[in-house]
Amino acid sequence: MTERLAIIGAGAKAVAVAAKAATMRDMGVATPEVVAVERSAVAANWRSGGGWTDGQHRLGTSPEKDVGFPYRSSILPGRNGELDARMMRLSWQSYLVNTGRFAEWVDRGKPAPTHETWAAYLRWVADSVGLQVVDGEVVRLSLSGRSWVVHCRDDSVEADAVMITGPGQPDRSVLPGHPQVLSIAQFWRMAAEHQRIDAERVAVIGGGETAASMLNELFKHRVATITVISPQATLFTRGESFFENRMFSDPTDWAGLTLSERRDVMARTDRGVFSARVQDSLLADDRIRHLRGRVAHGVAADGRIRITLHTDRQSERLETVHGFDLVIDGSGADSLWFLPLLGQDVLDLLEVRLNGPLTGDRMQQAIGDDLALAGVRPKLILPNLSGLNQGPGFPNLSCLGLLSDRVLGLGSHTYPIDRTIRRNVDYQPL
Ligand SMILES: Cc1cc2nc3c(=O)[nH]c(=O)nc-3n(C[C@H](O)[C@H](O)[C@H](O)COP(=O)(O)OP(=O)(O)OC[C@H]3O[C@@H](n4cnc5c(N)ncnc54)[C@H](O)[C@@H]3O)c2cc1C
Numbered sequence: 001m002t003e004r005l006a007i008i009g010a011g012a013k014a015v016a017v018a019a020k021a022a023t024m025r026d027m028g029v030a031t032p033e034v035v036a037v038e039r040s041a042v043a044a045n046w047r048s049g050g051g052w053t054d055g056q057h058r059l060g061t062s063p064e065k066d067v068g069f070p071y072r073s074s075i076l077p078g079r080n081g082e083l084d085a086r087m088m089r090l091s092w093q094s095y096l097v098n099t100g101r102f103a104e105w106v107d108r109g110k111p112a113p114t115h116e117t118w119a120a121y122l123r124w125v126a127d128s129v130g131l132q133v134v135d136g137e138v139v140r141l142s143l144s145g146r147s148w149v150v151h152c153r154d155d156s157v158e159a160d161a162v163m164i165t166g167p168g169q170p171d172r173s174v175l176p177g178h179p180q181v182l183s184i185a186q187f188w189r190m191a192a193e194h195q196r197i198d199a200e201r202v203a204v205i206g207g208g209e210t211a212a213s214m215l216n217e218l219f220k221h222r223v224a225t226i227t228v229i230s231p232q233a234t235l236f237t238r239g240e241s242f243f244e245n246r247m248f249s250d251p252t253d254w255a256g257l258t259l260s261e262r263r264d265v266m267a268r269t270d271r272g273v274f275s276a277r278v279q280d281s282l283l284a285d286d287r288i289r290h291l292r293g294r295v296a297h298g299v300a301a302d303g304r305i306r307i308t309l310h311t312d313r314q315s316e317r318l319e320t321v322h323g324f325d326l327v328i329d330g331s332g333a334d335s336l337w338f339l340p341l342l343g344q345d346v347l348d349l350l351e352v353r354l355n356g357p358l359t360g361d362r363m364q365q366a367i368g369d370d371l372a373l374a375g376v377r378p379k380l381i382l383p384n385l386s387g388l389n390q391g392p393g394f395p396n397l398s399c400l401g402l403l404s405d406r407v408l409g410l411g412s413h414t415y416p417i418d419r420t421i422r423r424n425v426d427y428q429p430l
Pocket residue numbers: 008009010011012013014037038039040041042043044045046052053058059060061136137138139165166167168209210213395396397398
């Protein structure tokens with residue numbers, strides 16, 4: 001039975017799943033056809049112009065956590081060793097060997113690659129395995145019988161399983177269009193164009209890897225103070241010991257933890273925390289300070305941007321107002337970014353299956369072993385919401401090889417369909 005898996009976004013996860021599927025196909029194993037629908041280019045979010053980086057900043061995780069990591073396949077009993085050996089041909093190190101840079105990388109002490117180099121690696125893998133890409137921005141996801149229809153403006157793709165990837169849209173801004181407020185994409189556009197930022201009091205909304213990269217860049221500009229605004233009590237350092245890292249690479253014991261223990265691990269290692277490297281090199285700078293709270297809104301007044309913050313204290317909510325010369329809204333990453341794409345038919349299906357309105361928490365708790373929403377057919381695979389139920393490494397780059405096994409190997413995408421990419425079919429603008 002042939003099947004098609006459509007992946008929204010040709011980023012790291014799509015490349016990893018396509019690599020595993022192609023490798024299994026080379027071994028004579030039937031696997032779903034993998035089609036990525038991409039609005040820009042393979043690995044666009046890791047390059048300048050993609051909105052999330054200028055490409056010159058460095059990967060936070062080790063590049064050896066590549067498309068096959070942790071090279072412990074369990075999808076083909078009796079042949080997993082062979083599968084891992086074949087996947088090694090698509091590893092980060094194979095890429096360096098292939099491009100004549102392996103020895104230099106080792107001799108330089110295995111430095112973290114820039115985002116641009118990481119993108120080049122992902123593109124090399126995509127080319128090597130012949131990743132099928134349909135060009136177009138996905139604007140709607142609907143159902144047709146027992147299949148998904150992924151709608152772009154000009155094309156639509158039918159599939160019997162859909163996987164949604166990516167951090168969302170980097171254009172979010174607390175005060176759109178105001179010159180003293182930048183979205184993530186505007187910030188990186190300025191950086192790529194070498195425009196100098198000159199401001200006394202700068203605020204960066206949001207924590208985590210996105211903010212870390214922006215802080216790294218901001219230090220090169222003329223700024224007097226940088227206030228990082230996040231809901232956490234302080235700017236925590238990410239737990240990066242062997243035991244914490246292992247949870248990301250190997251979530252075997254994850255299911256044995258209680259829900260609150262899992263949330264605790266994720267708070268220490270994932271959400272809104274800075275790596276030890278960032279804490280050492282950036283946060284020691286006395287221009288940086290932290291403000292706890294959630295941004296309620298921003299207004300322009302007297303040449304400044306006034307940000308209203310809500311902070312929970314014991315049983316009361318405190319409201320405070322703070323003025324800045326420049327605000328960079330780094331809160332764009334959103335694992336629920338795809339909700340506005342869902343047609344009414346899809347919303348109805350999901351609400352029935354999930355027994356209630358679609359909330360982040362309800363969806364996270366409904367994710368099964370195959371990283372799809374349990375009980376929903378056709379399959380909707382949501383790795384970015386899989387951390388809580390399946391393991392903290394699935395939303396990021398920490399175990400892409402394991403992610404591919406789960407997506408391709410468990411359960412079945414049981415509905416054979418007419419495998420066509422249609423042009424201009426029944427697309428209604430939103
Ligand atoms: C600056 C930055 C640094 C990071 N560093 C790390 C790190 O070091 N380690 C780590 O584990 N994680 C890191 N992350 C998190 C990272 O986003 C994820 O780990 C990883 O990229 C997720 O892979 P993905 O395939 O889900 O998404 P991506 O690799 O981001 O790919 C998503 C793709 O979807 C496309 N797309 C978006 N919307 C649409 C649409 N509507 N239609 C069609 N295509 C669309 C985009 O163009 C993009 O190509 C970082 C994130 C950022 C923003």
